[in-house]
Amino acid sequence: MSKVISAHAVSVDGYITGREPGAGRGLGDGTMLFDWYFDGDTRSQVFDGFKLSGPSARLFDALAGRVGALVAGRNTYEDSDHFGGGGPHPTARPFILSHRPAPEMTERQTLVTTGIEDAVAAAREAAGGRDVFLMGGGVVTAALKAGLVDEVVLHQVPVLLGGGRPFFQALPEHVRLRLIEAVPAPGVTHLHYAIER
Incomplete structure (x- = not known):
């Protein structure tokens, strides 16, 4: 059965954006959380344009290759300028969880307004046996509260x-x-955990 996984770049003090994120401002002043995507010498096999360090590429591509859909x-969604009408992953269908309409949605995106359980169920069906990835602190928290998360990956960047x-x-x-793996790499430490039930 597919797994539900959260994988986020995060600062040492626990932030996934900098100050004042939003539409047109992206992650605010937190863009350095993703420098490790581009400052290496190993091309990602999943994401065009990503050049990671060898250790980061191994872990990142292994995780990204498992994704079938995401929530x-x-x-x-807003901070990322609606994912340009597609999704943040090159092949995974995005499901956007919101309690209000999202008029900017395209046919490549699916809006779910009935809660995290329904969003994860729809994503599982679309994933075709592959994993469902969660994006955003609110989504991850709701999924943890509902007991839906199997693994958490923190790409911890050494910045406060x-x-x-x-x-x-x-x-x-x-x-x-439970720690599955810790991978130190230039500019980031990858911490891969399983949720203990």
Whole structure:
């Protein structure tokens, strides 16, 4: 069965954006969270234009190659300028979770307004046995609360942003993680965890 996975670039102090993210401003002053996508010498086999370090490319491409569909939150969708009418992954269909209409949607994107369970179920069906990836702190928090997340990957960048959107929001209880793999790489440390049930 496919897995539900969250994989995010995050600062050491837990932010997935810098200050003042939004439409036309992207991640605000947090764009350095993605420098490791482009400052290496190994081309990604999944994403055109990405040149990562060898260790980052191995882990990143292995994860990205598993993705069949993704669920993104409305803030992520807006901050990313609607993914240019497509999606953030070259082959995975995006499902946008929102409680309000999204008039900018294209036929390549699917809006889900009935909650995280329905969004993940629709993404699983579209994924065809491959994994479902989650994007955005609100989506990840809702999926954790619903017990839907199998793995969490933190691409931890050695910077303290001091503000922005935090990755994790309030949870009703502790979530225990088991480290699967830790991969140090130039400009980032990849921490891959399984959710303990």
